[in-house]
Amino acid sequence: AQRVTQPEKLLSVFKGAPVELKCNYSYSGSPELFWYVQYSRQRLQLLLRHISRESIKGFTADLNKGETSFHLKKPFAQEEDSAMYYCALGRGGSARQLTFGSGTQLTVLP
Amino acid sequence: NAGVTQTPKFQVLKTGQSMTLQCAQDMNHNSMYWYRQDPGMGLRLIYYSASEGTTDKGEVPNGYNVSRLNKREFSLRLESAAPSQTSVYFCASRVGQGYSGANVLTFGAGSRLTVL
Numbered sequence: 128a129q130r131v132t133q134p135e136k137l138l139s140v141f142k143g144a145p146v147e148l149k150c151n152y153s154y155s156g157s158p159e160l161f162w163y164v165q166y167s168r169q170r171l172q173l174l175l176r177h178i179s180r181e182s183i184k185g186f187t188a189d190l191n192k193g194e195t196s197f198h199l200k201k202p203f204a205q206e207e208d209s210a211m212y213y214c215a216l217g218r219g220g221s222a223r224q225l226t227f228g229s230g231t232q233l234t235v236l237p
Numbered sequence: 238n239a240g241v242t243q244t245p246k247f248q249v250l251k252t253g254q255s256m257t258l259q260c261a262q263d264m265n266h267n268s269m270y271w272y273r274q275d276p277g278m279g280l281r282l283i284y285y286s287a288s289e290g291t292t293d294k295g296e297v298p299n300g301y302n303v304s305r306l307n308k309r310e311f312s313l314r315l316e317s318a319a320p321s322q323t324s325v326y327f328c329a330s331r332v333g334q335g336y337s338g339a340n341v342l343t344f345g346a347g348s349r350l351t352v353l
Binding site for chain 2: 229
């Protein structure tokens with residue numbers, strides 16, 4: 128069975144500090160990993176996905192198959208980064224559904 | 238371009254009452270999903286429809302039924318609401334064809350349901 132673990136329910140950092148949101152997964156096949164974000168009073172939306180290897184709003188995430196992790200990082204947090212972040216796992220190929228982690232509420236303090 | 242539209246946004250029910258959450262998408266997506274969001278538990282899949290005419294159970298289907306009315310619409314019905322079904326419900330859709338962007342979901346704004 129596939130599972131996504133986000134060990135931190137709440138995370139607070141000061142503006143300008145580095146931030147890392149942890150995500151670990153368990154899946155025996157070839158995974159597809161995503162980070163979704165939900166800003167206050169906004170819809171859940173895709174932040175980034177591992178196959179794109181892109182940086183969005185200064186965030187990056189690298190898939191580490193050896194450690195089965197997909198941690199989200201940003202070197203200098205901004206107050207507008209405060210949001211709920213969800214890590215999600217999809218099976219590769221003809222996947223039909225995503226499994227979400229329990230989410231991490233990030234608060235960036237001034 | 239509305240994307241994914243859910244109605245109602247808020248609803249209060251008494252235990253035992255029934256109701257239907259409506260979802261419609263205008264992006265010509267093939268697959269549609271219903272998730273519930275609970276504090277500390279993230280999003281859990283209730284039901285999904287990989288394509289028009291098909292529906293499948295997700296992680297937490299008990300107490301719910303769904304209908305894929307056509308390609309645009311996917312409704313979620315609570316036949317006899319229970320307090321445990323108090324939650325925020327999200328509808329989502331995806332293209333569902335090909336690999337590129339295959340698992341990128343577009344979400345609705347959510348429906349907050351309270352069962353007393």
